Amino acid sequence: MIPHPAHQPPASARAFPVGAPGSATLPEHVLATGHGTWWTDRAVRPRAIAVTNGRHALLAGDPTALAPADLAPLAGHCVEASARFLPVLAAAFDLMHPWDRMLYVQRADAAVAPVPRGTTVRRLHAEDGPALASAGLTLGVDFTTWGGPEGLARSGHGWAAFRKNRVLAVAWSRFAGSRYEDVACATDPGERRQHLALACIAGLTTDIAARGRTATWSCSRENRASRLLAWTAGFRLLHEYVHHTTGPVSVSGTSNLRAAA
Known part of the structure; x- marks a missing residue:
């Protein structure tokens, strides 16, 4: 073989x-x-x-x-x-x-998201792998499309909200293609309602645009919270599929x- x-x-x-x-x-x-x-x-x-x-x-x-x-x-x-x-x-x-499912394409800028005091929102760096791995269970994601948290941290395709070196929220390009990058995000359940995911998405989609690509967003038709976040982040419906x-x-x-x- x-x-x-x-x-x-x-x-x-x-x-x-x-x-x-x-x-x-x-x-x-x-x-x-x-x-x-x-x-x-x-x-x-x-x-x-x-x-x-x-x-x-x-x-x-x-x-x-x-x-x-x-x-x-x-x-x-x-x-x-x-x-x-x-x-x-x-x-x-x-x-x-x-x-x-519903597929959205970013057509407008993300809304400005104020960052709480003591929280930093920035692009992931290679050395953030351990912090991202520690947050994975809480966030409910394993970042397997990049081979795991260390791979995502090295990729340059993720943004996260940090407080004292702890990852509170993260947005990343789940799949990155030649024209489009499909965005996903997750937030620590105890840190929701602070617009952290929106701030991460705003940073990530700015990077995506700088790479000459367009951000997309996929979610279940029944996931109203995801649909609302997509709209607030500037995504507009392209089509529905199954x-x-x-x-x-x-x-x-x-x-x-x-x-x-």
Whole structure:
């Protein structure tokens, strides 16, 4: 077996668009950062391809090339694929829940967010990795799209609010592509209602614009708090879509999807 690193995708990766907004930037992010996995139905002239990173998956190609068992590596993921893949996905998993989503693009400047006394909001530096790792459990995130907190801290794609070297809130580019960067944020539950996330987002999106890219925001239609924060940060609705969360695999057998990295 010859391994193929994430920055050397199979030729069929061309099935994914370049320069697309939201989580569609995932393939570009994997290619640029080396974090993630490419999957194909066969080693030579693959007909179906998936790319995964941080429990998110995109699926493209020919769904008739896949048996339900082939999709085992996508268990526990949020999967985006065309409607043509729904029958094989439904056959592959005991649970497959459709999730209505909203995609926003930043069209205006973020509102000014006053920072409380004793709090500093700034870009993450490499040495912030341990503080970010310590905050991860409280914030409920693991930053896996960058390989973990240390990877995000080194990346230059995150801003955080600090008080006495403790991370109170963080905003980061969940996926970074050639035209768009999809933003995520988290706040310590005990530090909410202080506009810390908004201040972090404002700093991050200024950086994104300086890189010549546009910030996007993805959230559940039911998450009113996230939608309100997006609006306040200058994001406006682009379109709505559906992805599917996959539960345990319902069929047995060895998957023909082979990791290419």
